[in-house]
Structures are given as C-alpha cells and as structure tokens.
Amino acid sequence: MNPESRTLAASRRASILEALHRDGVVRISDLSERMGVTPVTLRRDIAHLAGEGLLHRVHGGATLRTADTPFPGAAPFDAARPPHLGSAGMLVPSLDYYWPEVVRGAEEEASAQGLRILLRGSSYESADDRPQLERLLDHEDVCGLIAAPSLTAPSSAATIEWLSTIDTPVVLVERLATVGPRQAVVESVVSDHALGAAMAVHHLASLGHRRIGVVTSEHSPTSPHVHRGWLDACAETGLDPASTVDTAVPRPGVPGWDAALDAVLDGLAATGTTAVLVHADTEAMALVQRAEQRGVQVPAGLSVVAYDDEVAALFTPALTAVRPPRRSIGRAALALLAARLHDPDRPTHRVVITPSLRVRGSTAPPAG
Numbered sequence: 001m002n003p004e005s006r007t008l009a010a011s012r013r014a015s016i017l018e019a020l021h022r023d024g025v026v027r028i029s030d031l032s033e034r035m036g037v038t039p040v041t042l043r044r045d046i047a048h049l050a051g052e053g054l055l056h057r058v059h060g061g062a063t064l065r066t067a068d069t070p071f072p073g074a075a076p077f078d079a080a081r082p083p084h085l086g087s088a089g090m091l092v093p094s095l096d097y098y099w100p101e102v103v104r105g106a107e108e109e110a111s112a113q114g115l116r117i118l119l120r121g122s123s124y125e126s127a128d129d130r131p132q133l134e135r136l137l138d139h140e141d142v143c144g145l146i147a148a149p150s151l152t153a154p155s156s157a158a159t160i161e162w163l164s165t166i167d168t169p170v171v172l173v174e175r176l177a178t179v180g181p182r183q184a185v186v187e188s189v190v191s192d193h194a195l196g197a198a199m200a201v202h203h204l205a206s207l208g209h210r211r212i213g214v215v216t217s218e219h220s221p222t223s224p225h226v227h228r229g230w231l232d233a234c235a236e237t238g239l240d241p242a243s244t245v246d247t248a249v250p251r252p253g254v255p256g257w258d259a260a261l262d263a264v265l266d267g268l269a270a271t272g273t274t275a276v277l278v279h280a281d282t283e284a285m286a287l288v289q290r291a292e293q294r295g296v297q298v299p300a301g302l303s304v305v306a307y308d309d310e311v312a313a314l315f316t317p318a319l320t321a322v323r324p325p326r327r328s329i330g331r332a333a334l335a336l337l338a339a340r341l342h343d344p345d346r347p348t349h350r351v352v353i354t355p356s357l358r359v360r361g362s363t364a365p366p367a368g
Contacts, residue, residue, distance in 0.1 A: 105330025
C-alpha cells in the first residue's frame with residue numbers, strides 16, 4: 001500500500017472509531033453513504049480494526065469491544081448484537097411448496113445473526129427474475145441476497161452474470177452456476193438430490209428388487225439430479241436402466257395427466273418392474289391411487305418411493321420418501337451470506353447437504 005493509500009485508510013478507520021464511540025454501533029450501509037466509500041472497503045477496514053482488538057465485528061457493521069465481547073475467532077454472542085443490523089433479500093420460485101421450509105430455516109438463522117429476511121416470490125415459469133431482485137436491492141438496508149432464480153429462462157444467463165457483478169453478496173439456493181470464461185463459481189447451498197435418489201434405489205435393491213424404474217416431473221429443476229442419481233445407483237447395484245421405466249410426466253391435472261399415469265403403469269407391467277422412484281409427492285400419490293384402481297396393491301404388487309416428503313407421510317399407505325434438508329438449506333444459505341459479510345475476501349463456498357430416507361409402508365420385498 002502506497003503512503004497516500006495508507007493515509008486514506010487511517011483516516012477512514014479513525015472516522016469509523018469516532019462514529020463507534022459516539023453511537024455505540026455502526027452499520028456499513030450508513031457509513032458507506034456518509035463517507036462515500038464502498039461497502040467492500042469499509043468491511044476491510046472493520047476487519048482490520050477488529051484484528052487490532054479495537055472493535056467487534058457483527059454482521060452488517062460493528063460494535064464497541066467490551067469486557068464481555070469475544071476476541072477474534074471466538075463465537076459471537078447475542079447480547080452484544082444490535083436487534084437489527086440489516087436485511088437479507090430472498091427470492092424463491094414458490095411460496096406454497098418446498099420453499100416455505102427453506103424460508104423458515106433462513107429466518108431462524110437470520111434472527112440469530114441479527115438480520116431479518118425480506119421475501120419475494122417468483123415462479124418456475126418466470127421469464128426474468130432480475131426485476132424482482134432489483135426491487136429487493138432497492139431496500140436501503142439490504143446487505144445481501146439469497147436467490148433461487150430460474151436457470152432455464154431466456155434471461156437466466158444474463159441474470160446470473162449481473163448477480164456476479166453487483167456490490168452485494170449473493171448466495172444461490174438449490175441452484176449451481178458459474179460465470180465468465182474461467183467459469184468462476186457463484187456461492188451456493190444445495191441439496192445433494194442425486195445422492196438422495198441413489199439412497200432410494202439402494203433401499204429398494206436391498207429389499208430384492210431388480211427392476212427399479214424412475215418417474216420425474218417434466219418441469220422441475222430437481223428432476224435432472226434425481227434422474228442422475230437413479231442412473232448412478234443402477235450402475236452401482238448392477239441394475240439395467242434400459243430394462244425398466246424411465247419417463248417424465250407433466251404437471252398433475254393438466255391435459256394428458258391421466259394418460260401419462262396409465263402409460264407409466266403400462267410400462268411397469270410390460271417390463272416386470274416391481275419398484276419405482278417418483279418425483280415428487282403429488283405424482284407418487286396419484287400413481288399409487290391409479291395403480292390401486294387398476295388392481296395393483298402397494299407395496300404387495302409395487303413398491304413406491306416418493307421424492308420430496310412434503311406430505312408423503314400423510315398418505316395411505318404412508319409413502320417411503322427421500323426428504324431434502326429444506327430447513328437446513330435455508331439456515332446454511334443465510335449463514336453463508338453472513339460469513340461473506342463478515343469476511344468479503346473468504347474463498348467462494350459451495351455447500352452440499354445430504355437428504356435423508358424415511359422408510360414407511362409403501363416399500364417391501366417383491367412378491368414371490
């Protein structure tokens with residue numbers, strides 16, 4: 001650092017300490033506006049001062065160090081944290097399926113971190129998520145974004161590129177993305193859906209099933225990962241994926257839905273398939289009901305594993321299901337965002353969390 005830069009840095013840090021002694025707490029957003037300095041620069045200044053033991057970093061700002069304030073590297077404690085240090089903007093594609101638990105997890109972690117959640121809902125059919133994200137950034141106290149943008153919309157590449165350039169930390173949730181010619185990774189937290197699907201196949205194979213089909217949802221971004229996990233597990237267990245049903249179905253209730261269910265059941269019968277993994281719960285329940293209408297009992301004549309476990313346990317028979325770690329995903333995304341606010345120079349993280357398999361009444365050894 002040249003002498004002029006050192007002088008500027010010293011002046012900024014003196015101003016930060018002056019504001020701290022006057023107000024007891026400072027927020028980076030306020031300092032940035034008052035001093036005309038970027039938030040990234042201020043976070044580095046605060047990190048430097050914290051390293052010298054002159055203040056205590058909290059997410060979104062800093063407080064004066066007291067006798068009870070932990071030293072650098074120690075876990076923060078709630079008593080020293082102001083009640084609200086800023087907001088995390090959060091955009092999810094649905095507010096009524098899968099995502100409410102993710103949001104609740106993020107809210108729990110936000111409360112522990114001295115942040116709050118500003119939530120917006122998009123849709124899986126969104127043509128452009130950027131306007132919604134920009135509205136979140138319009139809130140003056142938003143210090144970071146947690147987003148699950150569409151990766152199939154025509155604008156998706158441009159949206160991800162834009163997110164990688166804004167001066168606000170971003171964590172993708174249940175999405176993976178890279179940007180630029182060097183394929184720089186965008187920070188993210190995801191469920192290992194492929195591993196979850198593989199767990200289901202291994203469970204069914206352990207019961208003695210040798211033909212295990214897969215049915216996925218045509219429009220779900222999770223389906224490719226479920227399908228990949230099914231293929232991997234077939235290879236690991238010595239099953240032939242070409243000998244059974246491998247198909248995607250439309251959304252429940254749309255034209256062609258009943259015909260799609262019948263086609264799946266026809267395929268299962270024609271191939272002698274005795275077990276099937278179905279994404280998601282609604283599709284699995286509908287398939288079981290249709291099978292029973294056709295005289296096929298579950299699990300005596302067909303074992304079924306659902307993927308998502310939103311309502312699978314409430315069905316009759318209760319469905320064996322793979323449960324993605326929805327609440328943990330939300331907590332981890334917020335924690336990752338808070339860590340980035342705490343240390344802007346930390347390496348980019350991709351966090352992968354493992355689903356669990358809940359064994360219930362819809363799976364059993366094959367008859368005969």
